[in-house]
Amino acid sequence: MPHLELVRADHADALLAFELENREYFAASIPDRGDDYFAEFAARHAQLLQWQVEGTDFFHVLVTDTGRIAGRVNLVEVADGSAELGYRIAQNHAGQGLATAAVAEIRKLAATTYGLTTLxxxxxxxxxxxxxxxxxxxxxxxxxxxxxxxxxxxxxxxLG
Ligand SMILES: CC(C)(COP(=O)(O)OP(=O)(O)OC[C@H]1O[C@@H](n2cnc3c(N)ncnc32)[C@H](O)[C@@H]1OP(=O)(O)O)[C@@H](O)C(=O)NCCC(=O)NCCS
Structure with missing residues (x-):
């Protein structure tokens, strides 16, 4: 089963490929990230890592057994024991229960690893x-x- 990994510097290439491959699919449900997001991907990735260091956001990739990125699950605007949850699953993994399972996993991480009380x-x-x-x-x-x-x-x- 796919598992969540905290985003690292070496996820950058796979994450960019995931976003490009699924750009149209995601844009049918949520706002497109815009061309600048893709053009400035490296700098943005570095910014995500910095926010993780500062503890304001925790970004995760959902990694398959073959090492591919099947989705993203993010906790953003972390403050006062609470965070905003966001997620997206690749089109070729849709409808397999991955989002349901990944949100269950992030719920546990939120309470244990990140010490949050609400999402x-x-x-x-x-x-x-x-x-x-x-x-x-x-x-x-x-x-x-x-x-x-x-x-x-x-x-x-x-949570709890
Ligand atoms: C929303 C999203 C994360 C769901 O991912 P997923 O891995 O396919 O979700 P799951 O398989 O865990 O469960 C989805 C459930 O919704 C159901 N579903 C899918 N489309 C549906 C529809 N149009 N109407 C009703 N139910 C629907 C599925 O059948 C499934 O239920 P089931 O297990 O009872 O069959 C994915 O579609 C996605 O990334 N969308 C684009 C980004 C996005 O919308 N993110 C969320 C922003 S709030």
């Missing part, structure tokens, strides 16, 4: 797969808001 998340209403992933992992809807111009639901998960 926040949000998903637009037109992304039913993401709602399913969150609700299966104990996230409870807390409200509604507009996200990227679309109606969305906010979620909270109490």
């Amino acid at each position: 926040r998340a949000k998903a637009t209403l037109d992304n039913p797969a993401s709602h399913k992933v969150l609700e299966r992992n104990g996230f409870v809807a807390t409200g509604e808001r507009v996200l990227n111009g679309k109606p969305a639901v906010t979620y909270l998960c109490e």
Whole structure:
């Protein structure tokens, strides 16, 4: 089964390939990262590593048994025992339960390794797969808001 690894410098090439291969697929559900993201990937990767050192964000890759990156699971805006959860799974691994399993794993890491007590998340209403992933992992809807111009639901998960 794929497992989560904290993002390292040597993940950069595989991560860029993952983002390029799935760019169109992701853009159907969430905003495209934009051309600058790809053009400045190396500098951005270095910035992610720096934020990890500072403890404000923890980025993870979901690595298959063959060493390929199948997804990303991130904890961002870490503060006061809480973080915002984000994730994306490669198109060629969709519908295999990977997001559900990866969010279950990050829940454990959040409580143990990172000492967090709550996770926040949000998903637009037109992304039913993401709602399913969150609700299966104990996230409870807390409200509604507009996200990227679309109606969305906010979620909270109490860890422990
Ligand atoms: C959302 C996403 C992470 C789900 O990843 P995944 O690994 O395919 O998810 P899982 O296989 O764990 O579970 C998805 C569930 O949603 C269901 N699902 C998928 N599309 C659906 C749809 N259109 N309507 C209803 N359910 C749907 C799947 O059938 C599955 O449920 P099942 O196991 O009962 O069959 C993935 O589609 C993705 O990366 N999308 C682009 C980025 C994104 O949207 N990130 C989340 C932002 S909030």
